Amino acid sequence: MTKLYSFHGGVHPPSNKSQSTRTPIALAALPGKLVIPFHQHVGNIAKPLVKKGDRVLKGQLIGAPEDAVSSAIHASTSGTIAEIGMQIVAHASGLPDLCVTLIPDGKDEWINHQGMDYRSADESDIRLALRMAGVVGLGGAVFPSDLKLRVGKRKIKTLILNGAECEPYISCDDMLMRERAEEIVRGAEVIRHVLDAEQVLIGIEDNKPQAIAAMQRAASTSHDKMEVITIPTIYPGGGAKQLIRVLTGIEVAAGVRSTEKGVQCFNVATAQSVYRAVQFGEPLLSRIVTVAGNVTHPQNFEALIGTPLNELLALAGVLPDTDHYIMGGPMMGVVLPGATVSVVKSTNCVIAASDNLFPPPPAAMPCIRCTRCADVCPAELQPQDLYWFAKAKEFGKAQEYNLFDCIECGACSYVCPSHIPLVQYYRFAKSEIWARESEKNAADSARERFEFRSHRIEREKQERAEKLAVKEKAALAAKQPVVADMTQAAAPAADTNRITPDPIQEKIQAAIDRAKLQAVMVNPRNTVQLTAQQQAEIAEIEARRARIREHAQSEVEHHPKE
Amino acid sequence: MLSALLVMAAIAIVLGALLGFAAIKFRVEGNPLVDKIDAILPQTQCGQCSYPGCKPYATAIAAGEADINRCPPGGEEGIQKLADLLGVEFKPFGNETAAPKPKSVAIIDENTCIGCTLCIQACPVDAISGAAKQMHTIIAQECTGCELCIAPCPVDCISMIVIEEKITNWKWKYPTFPLVPA
Numbered sequence: 001m002t003k004l005y006s007f008h009g010g011v012h013p014p015s016n017k018s019q020s021t022r023t024p025i026a027l028a029a030l031p032g033k034l035v036i037p038f039h040q041h042v043g044n045i046a047k048p049l050v051k052k053g054d055r056v057l058k059g060q061l062i063g064a065p066e067d068a069v070s071s072a073i074h075a076s077t078s079g080t081i082a083e084i085g086m087q088i089v090a091h092a093s094g095l096p097d098l099c100v101t102l103i104p105d106g107k108d109e110w111i112n113h114q115g116m117d118y119r120s121a122d123e124s125d126i127r128l129a130l131r132m133a134g135v136v137g138l139g140g141a142v143f144p145s146d147l148k149l150r151v152g153k154r155k156i157k158t159l160i161l162n163g164a165e166c167e168p169y170i171s172c173d174d175m176l177m178r179e180r181a182e183e184i185v186r187g188a189e190v191i192r193h194v195l196d197a198e199q200v201l202i203g204i205e206d207n208k209p210q211a212i213a214a215m216q217r218a219a220s221t222s223h224d225k226m227e228v229i230t231i232p233t234i235y236p237g238g239g240a241k242q243l244i245r246v247l248t249g250i251e252v253a254a255g256v257r258s259t260e261k262g263v264q265c266f267n268v269a270t271a272q273s274v275y276r277a278v279q280f281g282e283p284l285l286s287r288i289v290t291v292a293g294n295v296t297h298p299q300n301f302e303a304l305i306g307t308p309l310n311e312l313l314a315l316a317g318v319l320p321d322t323d324h325y326i327m328g329g330p331m332m333g334v335v336l337p338g339a340t341v342s343v344v345k346s347t348n349c350v351i352a353a354s355d356n357l358f359p360p361p362p363a364a365m366p367c368i369r370c371t372r373c374a375d376v377c378p379a380e381l382q383p384q385d386l387y388w389f390a391k392a393k394e395f396g397k398a399q400e401y402n403l404f405d406c407i408e409c410g411a412c413s414y415v416c417p418s419h420i421p422l423v424q425y426y427r428f429a430k431s432e433i434w435a436r437e438s439e440k441n442a443a444d445s446a447r448e449r450f451e452f453r454s455h456r457i458e459r460e461k462q463e464r465a466e467k468l469a470v471k472e473k474a475a476l477a478a479k480q481p482v483v484a485d486m487t488q489a490a491a492p493a494a495d496t497n498r499i500t501p502d503p504i505q506e507k508i509q510a511a512i513d514r515a516k517l518q519a520v521m522v523n524p525r526n527t528v529q530l531t532a533q534q535q536a537e538i539a540e541i542e543a544r545r546a547r548i549r550e551h552a553q554s555e556v557e558h559h560p561k562e
Numbered sequence: 563m564l565s566a567l568l569v570m571a572a573i574a575i576v577l578g579a580l581l582g583f584a585a586i587k588f589r590v591e592g593n594p595l596v597d598k599i600d601a602i603l604p605q606t607q608c609g610q611c612s613y614p615g616c617k618p619y620a621t622a623i624a625a626g627e628a629d630i631n632r633c634p635p636g637g638e639e640g641i642q643k644l645a646d647l648l649g650v651e652f653k654p655f656g657n658e659t660a661a662p663k664p665k666s667v668a669i670i671d672e673n674t675c676i677g678c679t680l681c682i683q684a685c686p687v688d689a690i691s692g693a694a695k696q697m698h699t700i701i702a703q704e705c706t707g708c709e710l711c712i713a714p715c716p717v718d719c720i721s722m723i724v725i726e727e728k729i730t731n732w733k734w735k736y737p738t739f740p741l742v743p744a
Binding site for chain 2: 039045089091092093095096097363364421424425427428430431432434435439442443444445446447449450451452453454
């Protein structure tokens with residue numbers, strides 16, 4: 001038995017997982033339409049590659065990764081692109097984002113795809129394959145997996161597979177480990193190979209005995225040094241830093257990456273999709289989603305990315321008194337803008353919520369500084385201080401107290417006797433700090449551009465002045481030909497430098513001359529080379545004009561001032 | 563008596579030389595206060611403070627010639643920061659400056675643009691690209707929203723659009739709770 005360590009704090013909320021693990025993973029029916037957002041990962045939004053009306057095949061690349069931190073987006077099934085536009089997505093903001101609407105044709109026709117032999121392949125090829133397969137962390141952070149495999153010269157000793165799944169209600173990883181342990185272990189072998197890690201540790205909380213048994217069976221078939229470790233159930237034992245601490249005793253300090261300590265951590269579902277992507281060339285098109293809460297049949301579905309949540313909820317039998325939906329668990333999850341949004345890569349769980357299930361919290365009371373939050377904080381922060389700073393918008397102070405080490409696990413809010421929504425304050429403070437940071441960067445770049453522009457204008461002015469001075473000198477020299485001739489005779493080389501007019505000026509002069517010549521050349525065409533008849537006509541007209549003029553003159557003379 | 567005087571004189575010369583050397587070696591270029599103030603200002607270079615840019619305004623504040631409440635793009639928060647830095651009282655916006663507006667960027671109606679380059683010459687941060695008789699366009703990421711390009715445009719093809727809240731710039735809101743009657 002491996003020696004286990006423990007992390008600071010933690011809580012024991014009721015797990016509520018057994019309800020959704022009674023039945024195996026069900027394949028969700030092909031929905032009538034799929035809404036696939038182009039931004040389902042950490043980093044830059046993928047660049048759309050299709051247009052309205054295109055027919056796409058299952059697994060076809062429809063969004064290409066942009067820049068280093070990004071990931072690919074694929075068509076989850078074959079069908080026609082009905083629309084590309086802004087639609088409400090599964091995000092706490094409730095704001096729209098760029099999505100593609102795909103109408104499935106029901107054929108589920110795959111695009112050509114093939115895997116690779118990872119043992120003989122180049123590491124960068126494996127990373128590129130994962131990037132183009134859209135593989136991201138499925139534990140909820142959706143960080144591109146190819147970037148986590150890029151560790152440079154750092155030596156990775158331990159690869160940790162995270163199967164802890166500590167958050168209440170969520171059981172997607174549990175069911176995946178029970179049913180697809182083999183694929184997870186194969187995926188772990190791929191990751192271990194790329195990282196060149198010495199050992200693989202698979203951490204699973206002790207409330208999932210079936211998953212532990214299945215994973216142990218699968219791990220025993222591996223040639224790699226792989227060990228399934230049962231860890232005590234405590235929330236948030238599935239946090240990356242917490243799990244690393246429990247399994248290896250390594251404390252990953254603030255601002256330090258776990259790779260610097262020789263540890264890298266992947267979620268079990270991510271390992272499975274790494275396997276599918278490398279072995280078969282299958283992009284990430286579906287994921288396991290737990291549907292739980294206020295439903296008659298809570299269970300896990302394998303749902304295509306882009307499946308509208310209400311279709312999954314209908315399959316689980318959502319009860320009529322449901323009034324809002326939570327994506328993620330009750331501790332860290334976010335309230336969705338509605339059930340019409342679709343499954344994205346980070347949708348591990350959807351909870352139908354009602355006032356019966358989650359009674360609205362009592363009104364928040366003042367903080368009494370009981371420090372119960374500090375007792376349970378797994379990041380060993382001082383949540384009560386952070387709360388004061390965030391509330392007073394003293395963001396600098398909050399940062400000083402390591403606000404950014406907060407993993408927003410919600411343990412502090414869970415134990416707070418005053419029912420203060422602490423995490424909401426931390427999220428507010430974090431996003432304000434980020435916004436200020438980007439504003440500051442924008443201001444710095446504006447300052448730089450302004451200063452450069454001022455400098456450029458100054459320089460141009462100087463250059464013009466210099467040019468003018470040269471020209472004036474040249475004009476002066478031309479006025480005094482004797483002097484010029486003398487200099488020419490004395491130093492022809494220096495003279496050409498000084499007196500030769502500017503080539504631009506020469507060109508202008510040449511253009512003016514050309515224009516003058518043209519003006520001289522042009523003849524008024526209709527008055528030369530006239531026939532005798534035309535000349536006679538003109539003479540007649542002139543005579544008539546003269547008569548009229550004469551007549552008008554005499555009229556004025558005969559009737560003056562009438 | 564003489565030796566004491568000599569010793570004192572020698573010490574004075576040595577210390578004086580040291581001080582003189584330090585004054586040259588650790589000389590501070592420019593007024594550091596100006597840079598500190600400039601760092602707080604939003605760098606829109608809009609001239610709403612009546613100075614030709616943020617740096618001149620910062621210099622004027624440092625010299626005590628300008629008030630701290632003349633920068634609408636910086637908002638009241640900017641005034642607060644300046645007040646904290648300079649150790650003076652917060653001063654609300656007066657009547658002589660425009661009211662703060664939501665952050666926006668300029669946009670050129672490319673069908674109307676005649677390519678006169680006047681806006682390019684007006685832009686303080688080179689955020690407009692184009693050439694004579696060519697259509698101009700605004701580099702939105704670099705635009706500070708100073709509105710200096712609007713007045714020179716002879717065909718009025720530039721307008722300001724308020725930056726919308728998108729997922730990428732969305733912020734968690736300050737927690738507020740509705741009062742429920744008991």
